[in-house]
Amino acid sequence: MGHYASGDMLESTQPSSTKLAVLTAFQEHCSGKRINTELAVVEGIRAIHPGKHVTTVAPRSVDLFGYAKAGHAEAKLITTGDSYQSLRAYRAPGSRMESGDGQLSDDVDFGHYEYNWNGEIFPLYHVAWVDEIMGLQSFHYILSDREAGDAVHSVAADRLVIKCGKWSSELHEEIYVFDNGHWxxxxxxxxxxxxxxxxxxxxxxxxxxxxxxxxxxxxxxxxxxxxxxxxxxxxxxxxxxxxxxxxxxxxxxxxxxxxxxxxxxxxxxxxxxxxxxxxxxxxxxxxxxxxxxxxxxxxxxxxxxxxxxxxxxxxxxxxxxxxxxxxxxxxxxxxxxxxxxxxxxxxxxxxxxxKLPGHQERILYCEYWKKKLSKRSDLGITDEVCEIVAKLTEAFSFAYMKELFVQALLAIVGGRDEDEDMTDASVSATADSVKVVEGSAKLAKDGDKTESTAETESGDSATEKTQKDKKPARKPRKVPEVEVPEHLQSNAFLRVLRKQIVALVKDMDNTDDEAAAPKPKIA
Known part of the structure; x- marks a missing residue:
């Protein structure tokens, strides 16, 4: 239809027994039964329970199992006679840091339940299957007795649906998250x-x-x-x-x-x-x-x-x-x-x-950590220390400020034996042993190997070759020069903080270099 041809083309389009057979096969294919699993399930339930109303609801809007789990009803799976299909699943603890053996559970694809709500017993079927187009489909089928007031819908089932639906629409110590196309x-x-x-x-x-x-x-x-x-x-x-x-x-x-x-x-x-x-x-x-x-x-x-x-x-x-x-x-x-x-x-x-925090915000952030560590008097975090750290951390974001305190605390904790209490002496010893690794945002302890000395083919060390190959870079960041009062010169925690500030400033420079580097082009 809609095509024009002449001569040989017209002759080639004349009907033949072979072409009619192909058309017949195509017609048979188009007239075959279409699969509608939802309708098939409903008809199957009605055939087995002819005297019952069947009310179909979607768990996403009427979460009958969640409603029961919250204590508003009871859902009992009928397991006699193997009348259900499920996948036995093992669920590990929330993270490897949590103890315990985990839990076993059943992911039910087809189940027959006895649902008890407000003293009323509803036979309930839960059926789930995978549709080629729509993906996973899941429905609840609520059965109820036919009563005089019932017309198209069951009054008793509708009461349950309204209560459960309202509960399902509310948040219960939850937050809605939209991802992969759904809430x-x-x-x-x-x-x-x-x-x-x-x-x-x-x-x-x-x-x-x-x-x-x-x-x-x-x-x-x-x-x-x-x-x-x-x-x-x-x-x-x-x-x-x-x-x-x-x-x-x-x-x-x-x-x-x-x-x-x-x-x-x-x-x-x-x-x-x-x-x-x-x-x-x-x-x-x-x-x-x-x-x-x-x-x-x-x-x-x-x-x-x-x-x-x-x-x-x-x-x-x-x-x-x-x-x-x-x-x-x-x-x-x-x-x-x-x-x-x-x-x-x-x-x-x-x-x-x-914006990047100003001087006053940095003081407030240091005071926030001072309050958090108020039980650790051995650290000696005073208002003067907060003022000095605020001056030293110019151009630090709050994320870098947090990293500063966390890394300083880790350095101090890591500098003592497991059975040793944290004392002024141990904090001081840790401050003395911690040093900044050149070209790195990390800290090292005395005795640690801090750079590669492997020689290249030219005889230069790897470090020397790296320095030779480097292109001229913009002026690196500097830690502000801040005079530390004499009575704070021996403050061990402040000394660790100052060393960590140097390391983080180097890290900022490295991050800026990576951001400024030309991005590879697609050929």
Whole structure:
């Protein structure tokens, strides 16, 4: 159909018995039974239980097993007569550091249960299978007696579905995480957030207070937004140097908003087999259901690529209501964001710049560690020490500041015997033995081999050859010259800190060199 030909071409298209046979085979193939496993399961259950209502629900929205595990019902697997199919699975402890033998569990693909809820017994089938197109499919089939008030649906089963569905839609010590194209509840992330506190966030006090008031004020003032007829939505961008407090600020916000009943929704990636637009649509559709909520986009510049930018902006500021949604996007590269995101009011209204900590913030961070180590009087961390360390750590991010204290403490702990108590003498001995390894961000103890002396073919040592081959580099960073009062010259912990500062400054130079190095091109 739709083709034109002449001469020999027309002759070649005349019907023949062979071609008719091929057509017949094709017609038979097209008229064959299509597989619909969900329908087949329902029909099979109805045939075996002719007097029962069959109510089909998806575990993702009506989690009957989770509801029972939480203590609201009881689900008993019927194992008599081998009427179930399952995979016996071994689950190791959460990490190798945890003790124990792990646990055994059953991943049930086909199971018949007795489900007891509020004194009512519901026969329940759970069936899971893999669909070639849709992937893993899983459904619950609730059986209930037919009653006088029942029409299309079972009144008794619907009562259970409503209660369980409402419970399933809520978070129970969990945070929603979007990854691989769908939302999933994550209890481990919730646990990680519980230790976050604004006391642990060292920022400029004015900026810190403004950020807290901005976000908390948004959720506290719904009535004000409605009174002035302004959409109750908010967008914030956190941007700036890596390691300067964006992530810990987000975790502190998530934790502090729990008491207000604000759900946290964390977006890891837009990638999905259904496409990026499907992911963006799913993200905002769920956020509208969960409002009031905190919707988090980490590394916003890498999430919103050019091909979906317009679609993303339409979801952020389109026709549909985003009432109750406070979006927070973080980025290390504000300049990479499209101006429609970073500069357009009503999308992301406020930007918070996380700069390298200034002198006062570095003092506050040192005082934070002083408080954490208050029981270790032998370390001698005083206000004067904090002032000196703050001067020595110019251009340090909070991440480098943390590394400074951690490595200094590890050096001291590693410098004593296991059965030796930490004393002023042992701290001092460790400070004397620790030295900076040239060309490395690590520390070494006296006697350790710190550089290669292997000779090259030219007779030069490897170190000498490396120095010869080096191209002229920009002026290296220097540790600021800070005068240490005489009474602190013998402070062992300060001496270890100073040596570690030298090592970290070298590490900063190495990192900068790697970042500035030309990237390989694809031929």
């Amino acid at each position: 999933q509840k994550n209890g481990d992330l919730w646990k990680a957030v519980q230790s976050a506190s604004w006391d642990d966030v060292i920022l400029d006090p004015a900026m810190k207070e403004t950020l807290i008031n901005d976000v908390h004020g948004f959720f506290d003032n719904r009535a004000v937004y409605e009174e002035v007829s302004v959409p109750w939505k908010r967008g914030i961008i956190m941007h700036g140097t890596p390691g300067c407090g964006k992530t810990i600020s987000i975790k502190a916000l998530m934790h502090s908003l729990q008491d207000k009943g604000v759900a946290s929704l964390y977006v890891k990636s837009f990638d999905a087999c259904q496409g990026l637009q499907y992911s963006i649509r799913s993200i905002f559709a769920h956020a509208r259901v969960m409002a009031p909520c905190l919707l988090l986009f980490e590394d916003l510049d890498s999430l919103v690529v050019d091909e979906v930018r317009s679609y993303f902006l339409n979801e952020v500021d389109g026709i549909e209501s985003n009432d109750g949604i406070c979006m927070i996007g973080s980025t290390n590269h504000l300049e990479r964001l499209d101006p429609g995101i970073s500069k357009r009011p009503s999308r992301f209204d406020r930007k918070y710049h996380y």
